[in-house]
Amino acid sequence: MDIENYEIFVNAVQSGSISMAAAENGYTQSAVSYIFKALEKKCGFKLVHRSRDGISLTKFGEMLLPKISAVIDADKELQYLIFQINNVMTGTVTLGCSSTIYKIFFLPIINKFHGKYPNIVFKIIDGSSDDNDRRLASGEIDMGIFPYQANINHSFVFIKDDPLLVLLPDHNMRYENRMFPIEDFAQYPFITSSLNDEFHILADCEARGIPMNVVLKTQDVYTAAYSVEAGLGVTVVPELSMRTKRDLHVNSACLSPTYSRRLCIYTREGERLDPVAQVFYDFCRSELPKIARE
DSSP, rough: OHHHHHHHHHHHHHHHOHHHHHHTTOOHHHHHHHHHHHHHHHHTTEEEETTTTEEEEHHHHHHHHHHHHOOOOOOHHHHHHHHHHHTTOOEEEEEEHHHHIIIIIHHHHHHHHHHTTTTTTEEOOOOOOHHHHHHHHSSOOOOEEEEETTOSEEEEEEEEEEEEEEEEEETTTTTTTOOOOOOOOGSSEEESSSSSOOOOOOHHHHHHOOOOHHHHHHSHHHHHHHHHHHSEEEEEEEHHHTTOOOOOOOOEEEEOOOOOOEEEEEHHHHHHOOOHHHHHHHHHHHHHHHHOOO
16 A cells, blocks of 8 residues: 555545545545555455444554554655755754764764755754753754763663773872772862763762762863863863863873763654754764774
């Protein structure tokens, strides 16, 4: 059965009349009756009851109607997308991410994507994982890349594990070429780089009975890094963040035990993206694994 026949079926059910559906779609009544019989034959059961007053759905027809309507809606979206592509796709895609994530992941993808679709406009909104979680839920952004958290209820695809590093003032050479045991945090003033303890360092230290002397709280990793450079204490930052800041005079060490953040690309749970955003999302899913391996 093609989409047009599905549409005639739905029209007839909504109007309750085969003859009315035939007139609205330019068919004869016998042609519409044939469409119904063919669909019922394909399914293997009756879909409608026929009477002098018109038609009504059977129990099985009621079960199938939402699925048939969904197929019709999906086809309309597909045809619209094909039209957009053939007629120079235009629109806006709104992304949520940090400046680091934008530079490492989204920027090279957008640059490549613009080669195919030069008329797409991108809007970038900076923010934390909690910020972007709320923005996804409200529809303010179409998608975002941020660390996995169990309480975020959106569709996601894993991208990369990003190890966490300890940053120390450049005069501290104690951990050069060696690991930083988490117990050693008790020896230094600590600067948080995540106000909601996104990296779980504080919670883990508390669970292990390791005393923490927090002297500064920020949700910006670079503010934390500059504070380490000034000698205020030590902090924990993602390794990828340090790739984009090479002018800092600090030393770094890997944590023991190892910690990392799981970066994922998120979209709204249970909601279809606009066609333009969907094309970019599919492009991201194709390109992100290549970038993650670099």
